[in-house]
Amino acid sequence: MFLGLDLSTQQLKGVTINEKLDIVQEVVVDFDKDFPSYNTTKGVYKHGHEVVAPVAMWLDAIDLLCARLAKIMDVSEIQGICGAGQQHAGVFWLEGAERALGSLETNSTLKSQLEKYLYSSSPNWQDATTSRECREMEAVVGGPDKLADLTGSKAHLRFTGPQIKRFRRLHPDIYEKTERIGLASSFLMSVFLQREAPLEISDVCGMNLWDIQNEQFDSRLLDDVAGPFQGSDLAIKLGSVEMNGAKQLGRIGSYFSEKYGFSSHCQIIPITGDNPATLLSLPLRPGKDVLLSLGTSTTALMATSNYVCSPEYHMFGHPIVTNHFMVMLCYKNGSLARETVRDSINEKYQVQDKSSWELFNEFTLKERMDSRSFPDQKIGLYYPLREIIPAVGPGAWRFNIRNDKLEPVTESSESWTSPDDDARAIVESQFLDIRNRITPLLTDVSRPQRVYVVGGASRNEAIVQMISEILGCDVYRLKQGASNACAIGGAVKAAYAMNQQNLSFDEFVQQSWDENKKIELIRSMPEKSIYDIYGRLLPYLAEAQEIAVHQSEQDDK
Structure with missing residues (x-):
């Protein structure tokens, strides 16, 4: 039997599977429901652009999940534990944490023994307070393209590197007393191993600090985050990175074997981030x-x-x-934009069930392309929210393709019936964009x-x-x-x-x-x-996106 954990924003889940990879048991701890005393909303505290989670609540959740699991199954049958943590969530272990982890007693809770060795909160992926830090980190290596080449991503507000930099700026004294800086994933490993655990090879890439191709932290970024010539100190706080995702890190701590009945031979495997874990499912x-x-x-x-x-x-x-x-x-x-079109269609045709997709689906398939024809085509871009890929919006742009040229659609145009034509156009543009971007990443197939x-x-x-x-x-x-x-x-x-x-x-x-x-x-x-005909739309989509990006940039000025 094998246990997979998922420390997400709103819940801690546990799923056990057998050797055939079939699900055996599922356990859920819901933060808002099970721990009302923390007064979280969907697992977090929101203060303007700052969004954080109480780390003590995660400790309580681990205890509760283990207790619930032990009630419904023989946890001594679990041979290995792995799982996922919400990505980018930094956890700050304070002085004395390693010693406290190694001396946990079963007659007390995790929270009562570890809370004082942890900074009280962890930034959530929804946090948007690090614009300044992101700009500075990109400038250090020559801009967003260079940072993406180096670390796999341009600087993002939620990424751990910018969050650590902001933390050091706001709490310099606490930063100095920090013994180890981990992620939600390594936090879980540390608790179950009862010692400070390494970062994991995939989750570390969500920090904007890790040079992926050279497999090391970038010294320029470390110095920028920690202060001039202080990068080596930050490297010590971050600790090592486990390169072998299948390594058996060690046996589960005695706290769990004695208190809940886990086998003392149960191994802890490097816990990764939520998206990498999804990839493995x-x-x-x-x-x-x-x-x-x-x-x-x-x-x-x-x-x-x-x-x-x-x-x-x-x-x-x-x-x-x-x-x-x-x-x-x-x-x-994604669905948000499609729902906007759906709602407009249902309102136009006075559909009683406002959430019905029936008419949207009918219009989506009504005049879609097939192998027999390539009629005058339409390109529609729909971004109720400012988009990430591409960096555009909010707004909507509509174009007809006439004589191999894009023609913007005006409000008075009779060639586009809105919102009817928007149904097919939005689905096509969304998935044509995905096709365009994943093609260079394919291997031995087109x-x-x-x-x-x-x-x-x-x-x-x-x-x-x-x-x-x-x-x-x-x-x-x-x-x-x-x-x-x-x-x-x-x-x-x-x-x-x-x-x-x-x-x-x-x-x-x-x-x-x-x-x-x-x-x-x-x-x-x-x-x-049919696939080939859709391929003919790709250059028109790219051109339409360039126009929308340019207009968005002008609107931002």
Whole structure:
């Protein structure tokens, strides 16, 4: 049996799986519901642009999850523990933390013994207080493109490096007394090992400090964050980075074996970030398969051996496969933007059920392209929120393609019926953009072999059909565990670490994975001619985005 943990913003989840990678038990601790005394809202405190979580609450959650798990199963059967932590969340261990971790007593709680050795809060990914720090860090290495080439991402408000720099500026005395700076992932490892744990090879890439290709912290960035000539001190606080994602770090601490009944031989495996763990929850073949999370925002994840960086997306070290990487594309305007069009259609046609997708889907499929024709085409860009990829908006832009040229659509134009035509246009533009950006990351194939879809829109047959036609591949959906992908990915990682038998991770998963149980084919690969016709739209999409970006830049001035 193997346990996967997921320390997310709102919950701590635990999922156990067997050697066939089947889910056996699931346990959830909901922060707002289970710990009302902390007065959090969706797991955090918000003060303007500052968004933080109380670290003591996480300690209470670990105790509660272990107690609940021990009530419903024999936890001594768990051979290995791995999991995921919300990415970028910095945890500041104070002087004496290592000693306190090593001397935990079972007659007291984790919180009562460790709280005073931790800074009270951890920045959440929603925090937006580090604009100044981001600009300064990018300037140190020559701009956002250079920082992305170096660390896999341009500077982002939520990333740990800018957050540490701000922390040092606001709390210099506490920073000096900090013994170790970790992440949510290494925090979990430290508690279960009862000693300070290393950072993990994939999660460390979410700090804007790690030189991915040279596999070391960048001295210029360390000096910038810690102060002139103080980078070596910060390097000591950060500690080592575990390069082997399948390493058995050591046995679980006596606190857990004596208090809850875990086996003293249970091993702790390097815990990663939430997105890298999600990558491991499915048998994604590097450079060939894509995972699309279709929630309020849209996230595309894939593994690749090609290190191709851009300020518009993220590259991380792969959590378990050496010399490979994880690419992550994040779009703010996913389902949110589609819902805006849906609502306009339902209002126009006076649909009583305001949340119905029936008319939206009808218009989406009504005049879509097929292998028989290439009618006058439309390009529509829709960004209710300012977008990340590309950096544009908020706003909407509509174009017709006439005689191989883009023509902006005016409000009085009869060639575009809004919002009817917006349905197909928004779905096409969203997934054509993903196609355009993932193509350079594919290996030995010109288009993905499989796309796995999770999230609310994975149940929308019209959207799934368009994804299949635009990306040109089979589309699969999970039958079970889609809401616990992070924890499942962690559990799979633990299973592999404990049963490698000289197999690669991909071989291990393929050998253990019962495809018929876990996934279903929901859309087969379309005719190649349809895929090729959509390819003809790509340059027009790029041109339309350039126009929108330019207008957004002008509006910002």
